[in-house]
Amino acid sequence: MASTDGARATAGRPRLSGSVGESPRLDVIREATALFVAKGYAETTMSEIARNAGLRQSSVYYWFARKEHILQALLEDNRGSLSVAKALHHARDAAAARLYAVLHADAVQLCASPLDFYEFERVARSQPQNFGAFFDDYSELHRLTASIIRQGTESGELRPVDPDVAATAALGLGEGLQRHFRQPLPGLRAYTADEVSSLSADTTLASLLADREALPAVRSQAAGLRAAESTPVENARAESAPAESASAES
Amino acid sequence: MASTDGARATAGRPRLSGSVGESPRLDVIREATALFVAKGYAETTMSEIARNAGLRQSSVYYWFARKEHILQALLEDNRGSLSVAKALHHARDAAAARLYAVLHADAVQLCASPLDFYEFERVARSQPQNFGAFFDDYSELHRLTASIIRQGTESGELRPVDPDVAATAALGLGEGLQRHFRQPLPGLRAYTADEVSSLSADTTLASLLADREALPAVRSQAAGLRAAESTPVENARAESAPAESASAES
DNA sequence: CGCGGTTTCGATAACCTATGGAAAAGGATG
DNA sequence: CATCCTTTTCCATAGGTTATCGAAACCGCG
Structure with a gap:
């Protein structure tokens, strides 16, 4: 299990890059969003997301088991x-x-x-x-x-x-x-x-x-x-847990 | 140089599959079209196109230097x-x-x-x-x-x-x-x-x-x-030459 | 100090597009 | 028919992609 969300974990192997964004999961989402906006989803690679977020490609998979899951996290407030x-x-x-x-x-x-x-x-x-x-x-x-x-x-x-x-x-x-x-x-x-x-x-x-x-x-x-x-909805959804328990299938 | 188009070439190394579609170029276009319709462009691989057309993956590149060029050939009568x-x-x-x-x-x-x-x-x-x-x-x-x-x-x-x-x-x-x-x-x-x-x-x-x-x-x-x-336009464009002379750049 | 939990890393599998060079035919020429 | 040239296909492989696996590095705690 991982920290619920952004709970800046104090444990774990340090990053090679030295960076320590406040929350890996949200960091990934933020950087991915920026890249998706700039280049589109299909043209954005996990390596780029990882690089911008300060970790290695395979480390992103600790927080998101699949690339689409990053998108899913972005979806939350879609079609508001x-x-x-x-x-x-x-x-x-x-x-x-x-x-x-x-x-x-x-x-x-x-x-x-x-x-x-x-x-x-x-x-x-x-x-x-x-x-x-x-x-x-x-x-x-x-x-x-x-x-x-x-x-x-x-x-x-x-x-x-x-x-x-x-x-x-x-x-x-x-x-x-x-x-x-x-x-x-x-x-x-x-x-x-x-x-x-x-x-x-x-x-x-x-x-x-x-x-x-x-x-x-x-x-x-x-x-x-x-x-x-325009009652500000403020839907600050709480994200949680890394590597979405693999669900069932593909 | 290759035969202009569909000119069923009598020369060249025979296919491993034995098949001899009337024109390799048009065969590829036909099979690719069917696959694009069924699965979309991005989800269709050159291997599938090749298999359906009766040749090996890399042989398709003799007729189309890039995957997009197959699409280009399809474009011809687009937005009629x-x-x-x-x-x-x-x-x-x-x-x-x-x-x-x-x-x-x-x-x-x-x-x-x-x-x-x-x-x-x-x-x-x-x-x-x-x-x-x-x-x-x-x-x-x-x-x-x-x-x-x-x-x-x-x-x-x-x-x-x-x-x-x-x-x-x-x-x-x-x-x-x-x-x-x-x-x-x-x-x-x-x-x-x-x-x-x-x-x-x-x-x-x-x-x-x-x-x-x-x-x-x-x-x-x-x-x-x-x-x-509705004067039938009948735009039977003549395709020609394989491996589009590599143009300039990417 | 050793131990379990957490997070990151490196290596690698499997798949994809694309390239390069060799192989296998036919036809022309002497 | 022996040789060369052209045409078409093949194999092997480079380099990029997503995703998996096991090990490494750090924390806090007994």
């Missing part, structure tokens, strides 16, 4: 937009404004995440047993989005559409656009996270609103929701 | 929607219908491609000198799409928007949605290529049309364009 959707799902405000707020928050989240959504999805798909929470979160976000859309169509704010399909299009747009923020294609202009988020929500709402003249009003109403909603 | 956009760019038909046709064709193309758009983009980005054509095609597609949108806004068919930004959203939606066709997320319904394509074009036009009541008419008008446009 889910909490926004949950909070707004039953709110009394206009459905259109709530939808705008959810889509905007989702796109912001996708842009701010250390990892490209698609790269994440690829890894998750190859390790379903470890990333089940990811897919659960996604399908719940989709369900809640569809539900808000349904409320909108029923109240007449939104034009009649299949809520499920419309939710897929709305989320898919956000995912497609985050890429243009993250990796601007040569020859095309680059977008900021905020431009992308507004573009995503604007486009979807312009497509769904029964009365498109209402868009500016919806937009500012959503901004109000966002402000009210 | 570009030809649709080119053809429709100056047509006299309503801009909205032309936009619909381009977006629909683009999504169909993305779904039919042997490789996920994002996987392709990832490889292209790591080998810019070999995949310059890919980025050129993309930016031209973007330019033409924006141009059609501008025509629409000027004629009043579409609501006033920044054509460049709207084109990014339109193409990004198609890219995001192709993923839902290609890799349905667990817990969500799967979509057919046609559903995805129509959803992409419908959503964008619903967002951009000045008079949304016109959508059904636009849709059927676009179908007409598509039918008229």
Whole structure:
């Protein structure tokens, strides 16, 4: 067993590098995050992570039995937009404004995440047993989005559409656009996270609103929701234990 | 030098496997395509490609100096929607219908491609000198799409928007949605290529049309364009020469 | 001082892309 | 037919990757 988490262990063989980061596990996560942001997951090697964290390649495996487990540790607060959707799902405000707020928050989240959504999805798909929470979160976000859309169509704010399909299009747009923020294609202009988020929500709402003249009003109403909603969640999850007990299989 | 292409060479050391596919180069492309479709590019190894094509791993390198070059050979007819956009760019038909046709064709193309758009983009980005054509095609597609949108806004068919930004959203939606066709997320319904394509074009036009009541008419008008446009291009490109003369660098 | 627990290290297996040189054919030439 | 040249394939291997294993180095405690 290892120290629960960052509990700077006083025991153990000293590092060859001499460095003594306050917590090996969190050090690895921090350095890995920086590298993932800079180069992407697949292009980052365990050797680089180890070097930046001040240990040897094989030592990283004491804290994370597999490379994907580092990613998993990063996942913890992914799709935080889910909490926004949950909070707004039953709110009394206009459905259109709530939808705008959810889509905007989702796109912001996708842009701010250390990892490209698609790269994440690829890894998750190859390790379903470890990333089940990811897919659960996604399908719940989709369900809640569809539900808000349904409320909108029923109240007449939104034009009649299949809520499920419309939710897929709305989320898919956000995912497609985050890429243009993250990796601007040569020859095309680059977008900021905020431009992308507004573009995503604007486009979807312009497509769904029964009365498109209402868009500016919806937009500012959503901004109000966002402000009210920003109760700092502060999800400082406690990580624990090294070498994830090997689970069952591969 | 090797035979130009598929010219079934009568010379050369015989294969250990005894097989004699009609053309080594095309055999490799065919088998690689099948594997890429089934498992994706990154997950397919040169050994597998070689085995399926009937030769040894290192022999594949006689025909393709690098793994990405196989992909490059597949690229040839990628984004064929570009030809649709080119053809429709100056047509006299309503801009909205032309936009619909381009977006629909683009999504169909993305779904039919042997490789996920994002996987392709990832490889292209790591080998810019070999995949310059890919980025050129993309930016031209973007330019033409924006141009059609501008025509629409000027004629009043579409609501006033920044054509460049709207084109990014339109193409990004198609890219995001192709993923839902290609890799349905667990817990969500799967979509057919046609559903995805129509959803992409419908959503964008619903967002951009000045008079949304016109959508059904636009849709059927676009179908007409598509039918008229389908002059089979038959781009049977002639591949040539093995081991791409090593180009310059890496 | 010896002992168990903790953390790190070095060596190494297994797999991957890519290279270099030799081997095995056919065809041309004398 | 003996030889040389071209074409295609093969084997061996370098160098990079993820992951495993056993041993080494340090702590505190009896």
